[in-house]
Amino acid sequence: MARTFEKTRKEIAKKKNGSIQALHGKSRDSRRLHRAQVRDDRLEKLAQARRKHDKPLLARAAFFQEVVQANDDKPLDLEAIQAKIREYVHQYDEEYEEAKKQRRPGRPPSTKEDLLRMKIEALEKEHRDGFYLPDLTNEANVKLLSQFEGSWPYLTNVSWVKISASGAIKPSSFPPQGL
Known part of the structure; x- marks a missing residue:
């Protein structure tokens, strides 16, 4: 449970000499507890949505962190960066081909196959227009x-x-606006 509900429960328990079991169903205190619980649920749902939205950029940063660490924390030249971008863009190709092979002839693509195709297309479009990544040419x-x-x-x-x-x-700013 989040902090608001616990704080409210504690305040009410203090007022009722440590027992919140004796609350009436429609009392002010029970409504206060209910509002606190609803607020905590809403905030948790928003936090989960934010984490889900942030996950692809965190994965992208982790991928390029591995690239940098494999290069002994030295800056990369443009050709090496382009090669790593292509590797990142085509990371789902094998999985997509496997899903395509599993499909029987004459059947429509599965949801997983469609999602993979859309991911690949979006990454390829981003690569053409401008791939968003940490600056790997600057040593600091x-x-x-x-x-x-x-x-x-x-x-x-x-x-x-x-x-x-x-x-x-x-140069670009973080977090990205149109990504």
Whole structure:
């Protein structure tokens, strides 16, 4: 349970000499407890939605953190970055082909296959227009990224860029607006 409900329960228990069992169903205190519980549930639901929305960027940062750590925390050149971007973009290709093979002839694609296809298309489009990733050409930024521990607030310290398939690099801000 979240903090609001516990705090409210404690206040009411103190007022009732330690027992909240004797509350009437429609009393002010029981309504107060109910409001606190509803608020906590609503806040938890919002937090879960936020975590779900933030998950892809955290996974992206973790992927490029592994790339940096494999390179001994040294900055990468543009060709190496482009190769790693292609590797990231095509990470679902094998899984998609496997789902495609499992489908019987003449049957429509499964939901999983559709989701994988949409992920792949979205990543390829982002790669053409400008792939959003931490700046791996800056040594100070690479050191910051290698110390990333998996939390969302830490990523605001890292500088981000968009690299298009043609090789154009544009600075970007965190969190991304249109991603």
